[in-house]
Amino acid sequence: MxxxxxxxxxxxxxxxxxxxxxxxxxxxxxxxxxxxxxxxxxxxxxxxxxxxxxxxxxxxxxxxxxxxxxxxxxxxxxxxxxxxxxxxxxxxxxxxPTVRTIIDMGGQDCKAIRIDEDGAVVDFAMNDKCAAGTGRFLEVMAGVFKVKLEDLGALSLSATELVPMSSTCTVFAESETISLVARGEKPANILNGIHHAIANRISGLFARVGITSDVFFSGGVAKNNGMKTAIEEALKVTIVKPEIDPxxxxxxxxxxxxxxxxxxxxxxx
Amino acid sequence: MANTDLYEYPPELREEFEATEAIQFRDGSSATAADVWHFMTEIAPKRYPFAYTQKKYAGVRLSRDIHLPSAIKNHYLLLTMNDRITKSRENGAPVIFVQGGQSVDPYYAAGGIALRPASVGLWARGRHEGLGLNEEVVRQHKQKEKAYHAISFEACQTAGYENIQEGGLPIDMVAPFTCLRCSDISYGVEAHRHGPNKAVKLMNIDYPMRHQADKKWAVEYFAQNLRRLTNEIGKLAGRDVTDDDLSKEIRLHNEGRRLAIETAELWWSADLPPTNGVDRRSLYQMGGMEVHGDPSASLTVLRESHAYIKERVKKGIKAEGVVDKPIRLFVCGSCVFPNDFRIEEAGAIIVGQDNHWSDISTLVEEDGDPYQNLAHAILSYPYEQSVELRAAWTIEQLKKSRADGVLFLYQWGCNTQSAIARMLCDTIKRDTGIPTMIIEQHEGGSEQSEQLLNRVNAFIEML
The missing domain is CATH 3.30.420.40 (ATPase, nucleotide binding domain)
Known part of the structure; x- marks a missing residue:
């Protein structure tokens, strides 16, 4: 041998x-x-x-x-x-091995994946044309607030309230954000609104594939605790703590x- | 500038191919296998180099299943569309633009040539010679952009209209069945009513919607519409159209439909896929008798192919490039088709689709009033029924074709199939347990985008 x-x-x-x-x-x-x-x-x-x-x-x-x-x-x-x-x-x-649902948010797309006990895909859905819920979208937002991408989540979690964001189109959200800043809204509160708007947008993917516990959050955006919290609230789930970099x-x-x-x-x- | 790196048929194949049957055309002429070989090896590479591309994922490239004569003959007929349609028209046959997924018996019975949107696109393609693959794709995109201006940027399939409006193609009449399968026929008809080229006659063949085949009034009403249609085409062709003309045409088209059904049943029964996905689709499509703009030509190729498929199935011959036990996909929806080459590379194969198969697999009664019989058959198309009935028929096809999964594809802007997709897929999943996937597509190009193929490949992996 x-x-x-x-x-x-x-x-x-x-x-x-x-x-x-x-x-x-x-x-x-x-x-x-x-x-x-x-x-x-x-x-x-x-x-x-x-x-x-x-x-x-x-x-x-x-x-x-x-x-x-x-x-x-x-x-x-x-x-x-x-x-x-x-x-x-x-x-x-x-x-x-107990994970049955995965939220994967990467640089250019977002996926809802349901799996079985062997890790085989049972069903999945992806964002089609909209960049909301992607790393690229958050990158644009980090640029608007002139903060590092990795600091967005913490800043969002420091919010004292949520400023509603009506658009999740990357281009329109950028101009809406600029106008909210001009109106005197605090960056943390705007970011809180952005994170929740994205979480609500991706919830639609789960309406199609369903959610079964345990839920795992993968991809680069999963490092963002603000997004994790917003998704937990939107989907009413608790996300499993990853053992390695998601x-x-x-x-x-x-x-x-x-x-x-x-x-x-x-x-x- | 044309591509220089072009595919060549192996010269040693010549003898084998030239021993195959001639193609018989509707006007009594024919093309021997030697004529076809000469055109495909000497003439077409210069006139239509895009088809000879070596890019393995290019949707328009020639089939590499070179021992299947129908593969080469199908390409021959597609690449000679312009030559043949132009000649037939000059000889007095009016060309009529029709709806996709409808039968064409009455148009030919009256002496016309019926072309669906995709075939109009093929005719237009044939009028631009010497283009390499990218040049051809750019040409198509330009035409599509013009059509967006003429119709609406929200329209999905615009093939044909731009050519008619510009006068680029000498279409004599626009006469589609007004069934609900396609929202863009309405867009196109409306655009045609207001567009600059009003010289082209417009005639709607009014289709009583949904589950009307057993209602006497509906059959009679639609039969009257068909009679009106043949009379109008007859005027253009300069002839009187008799009931016997239609009866003869129905018998001819029924032969094509029967051959396609038998070919499909053979194909589906095989342990190993006897053809690749592209050639399978071409064979089934020929049963619709429209795809080449000449039903007689389609029929000769289909007859010969049927014998080849029978032999391959009997001997267990597998098509080149296809895996032994591929994942079997059935495609639902209109106008969009995933890239067969990529699908086969991922270990799957497309075994069928609902769209044109709906009309091809609907035989017409041959005894009695031909108009009433044809009307009854057309009103029975499963694709045009309620979602429940369409789902029941689709499930039957899934069982026959032993499909492992269903892909429902539709174009962005399609207001019909987009509304049906979810309910149809949910019904299929509920009643059979077969996994389904819905994809909305909005792109041109020959190879399809990574976004689309990523979904399809993941679906194949899931299966």
Whole structure:
């Protein structure tokens, strides 16, 4: 019997960030997260190389790689490509087997995913044309308030009241926000309104696929506690506390699938 | 400038292909397999290079199932649309713009040529030669933008109207059935009433809506409309149209419909897919006798293809590029179709669709008054019934085709299918447990967007 160690990698190239996770023996061994550049092949490789460097491994040490995210179509380093919907399901199930519903808010889209006890997707829905509920929308809002993206959530949670936001169109919300600031509303209260408006908007996705506990929040926006709180209020649920950076869940799921595929293909036993 | 990196049919295929049957046309002429081979290997690559693109996901590219003669002959007929329609029109056959998803028996019975919106688009495409893939896509987009100006930017499918309005295509008459399947026929008809090119005659064939096939008044009323239609086309063609003309036409079209049904049943029964998704769709479509603008030509290709499919199914021959046990998808909705090449790469295949299949699979009674029989059949189209009845028929097709999942696609701006999609999918899911997915599309292009394909691929993975 071979004593060779087996490492599996998942690489998730999204619109704003590229993420990589290396898995060994059912445990997260190393991770890498870099901003996405113009070249999605290079972005994916940068994330993977960062994870390899952290792990002290070379690419040749990896048994199998699965690519996911919008960059998966141009991932020559990967053995297989899988959509991020399937990967988020696998990743959340790997960390928390009791999770049945996932809210994934990434750079350019938002997904409601319902899964079974094996982490298989049962149903899903995505935002179609509207950018509300995406990292890109929040990026625009951070620009309006001249604060860092990662500080938006905390600022929103410091609100003393909620200023209603009538538009969730990225362009119109920006002009509405500017006019609210001009009227003297406090930035924290406006942001509180924005977070709740987005949470209400994405609730519609769950009307289609349903919500079953436990609920998991993944993607880059999941790092925003203000959004987490707003979603919990809108959907009347409690979101499971993630064990790792929620932005890495897609890459983690891809690594889990890399492990499964390579076993099925007889690359290890 | 045209693409230089073009697909070429393998020269060693020539002998095998030239031994296949000739295509018989409605005017009595024919194209031998050698004629087809010559056109497809020598002439068409220069006139229509976009079809020879090597881009593997390009929706317009030639089928690579080269041992299936119908694949090559179908492309031949599509690429010669302009030559053939122009010639027929010059010989006195009026060209009539019709609704999608309707049968065309009465138009041909009266000596006309009936073209649905997509076929009008193909005719227009044939008038622009030497375009590479991107150039062809740009041309289509430009035409669509013009149509948005003429009709409404909220209109979804605008194919055809812009060509008629501009006078770019010599259409003689606009005469659709006014069934509710498409909100844009109303947009188009309205635009035509107010547009600059009023010289083109407009005639609506009034369709009594929903579950009227067994009501005597409705059948008689629609039969009168059909008689009015054939009389008007007859005037344009310079001939009197008899009941016998329509009876003969119904028999001819019924043969196509029967062959398509038999071909579909063979295809669906096979353990291994005998063709890829694109060729399957072409074969089923030929049963509608409209797609090539010449029912006789479609029929000769369909007859020959039926024998090939039978042989492939019997011998367990699988189409090239298709996986052994693909996920089987059934597509519902009008006007939009997901990219077969991407779907097959993801390990699935499209096994059928409800849209045109509704009219193709509806046979017309051959004994008795042909107008009454045709009216009864047309009013029975499952796609035009209430959602409950349409769902029941769709479920029957899902069982026959052994579908694993249903994709309901419609164009942004479609005010009909968008309203039906949710209820239809919920009914299918409730009664069969088959997973469904609804996608609204608003895009052009040949390869479809990552947004759309991401959803389709995730759905396939889910199945």
């Amino acid at each position: 071979s004593l060779k160690r087996n490492f599996f990698a998942g690489v998730d190239v999204g619109s704003l960030a590229a993420k990589a996770v290396i898995l060994e023996d059912g445990k997260v061994f190393a991770t890498g997260l870099v901003p996405s550049g113009f070249d999605s092949v290079e972005s994916g490789l940068n994330a993977l190389n960062l994870a390899l460097e952290t792990a002290g491994l070379k690419k040749e040490d990896l048994t199998y790689i699965v690519g996911t995210g919008y960059g998966r179509v141009s991932a020559p380093y990967a053995n297989k490509a899988v959509t991020e919907i399937t990967c988020h399901a696998k990743g959340a199930n790997f960390l928390h 932005q890495l869940i897609g890459a983690l799921g891809a690594a889990v699938l890399a492990r499964n595929f390579s076993k099925k293909e007889g690359l290890w036993s």
